[in-house]
Amino acid sequence: GQNIDQPTExxxxxxxIVQINCTYQTSGFNGLFWYQQHxxxxxxxxxxxxxxxxxxxxxxxxFLSRSKGYSYLLxxxxxxxxxxxxLCAVRDSNYQLIWGAGTKLIIKP
Amino acid sequence: xxxxxQAPTSQILAAGRRMTLRCTQDMRHNAMYWYRQDLGLGxxxxxxxxxxxxxxxxxxxxxYSVSRANTDDFPLTLASAVPSQTSVYFCASSDGGGGTEAxxxxxxxxxxx
Numbered sequence: 001g002q003n004i005d006q007p008t009e010x011x012x013x014x015x016x017i018v019q020i021n022c023t024y025q026t027s028g029f030n031g032l033f034w035y036q037q038h039x040x041x042x043x044x045x046x047x048x049x050x051x052x053x054x055x056x057x058x059x060x061x062x063f064l065s066r067s068k069g070y071s072y073l074l075x076x077x078x079x080x081x082x083x084x085x086x087l088c089a090v091r092d093s094n095y096q097l098i099w100g101a102g103t104k105l106i107i108k109p
Numbered sequence: 110x111x112x113x114x115q116a117p118t119s120q121i122l123a124a125g126r127r128m129t130l131r132c133t134q135d136m137r138h139n140a141m142y143w144y145r146q147d148l149g150l151g152x153x154x155x156x157x158x159x160x161x162x163x164x165x166x167x168x169x170x171x172x173y174s175v176s177r178a179n180t181d182d183f184p185l186t187l188a189s190a191v192p193s194q195t196s197v198y199f200c201a202s203s204d205g206g207g208g209t210e211a212x213x214x215x216x217x218x219x220x221x222x
Contacts, residue, residue: 041216089151089152096154099153
């Protein structure tokens with residue numbers, strides 16, 4: 001079957017750095033997405049990786065290793081507004097998105 | 110306002126009743142999707158449409174139906190609601206290409222009692 005694994009919850013301190021990991025086993029691979037979802041709101045797009053390596057976008061970076069079925073989202077200079085759930089999703093061979101359950105990130109002052 | 114709009118925002122529905130959740134996008138995206146999101150689970154695909162006039166079943170299609178008469182609208186119908194269909198429902202759209210992200214509506218919180 002297809003599976004996306006991410007930690008359920010993480011806690012970090014304002015101003016620090018946090019890395020959220022995602023491992024996947026899917027039927028085919030056509031890219032990996034990270035989304036941010038604040039409580040009670042819709043998911044919003046953060047990043048997309050299709051080739052191995054690091055993609056940097058401001059305070060957020062995303063890394064992919066296709067051979068290991070692994071990605072991480074790196075958040076730097078954490079702000080209170082970064083408290084949210086972070087969703088990892090893989091586009092499979094049918095071009096459908098398979099979603100992880102999300103990682104709830106709690107930022108403490 | 111450009112984007113994707115869902116209606117209603119929330120609804121309490123008696124079991125056995127029929128309900129249609131509406132979804133409209135003005136981005137001219139080819140692909141549209143309906144997901145449900147339950148606590149502790151990832152977004153699960155109910156139905157999708159790659160282009161107007163076509164639909165397909167996702168991971169959890171039972172008890173739901175969709176239609177795609179035109180590019181903009183993609184309604185989701187619960188023929189006879191059951192309590193297990195209590196969930197938050199998200200409609201999404203994308204250009205359909207491999208690298209393009211999906212844009213989500215604000216969600217519909219449905220409670221079946």
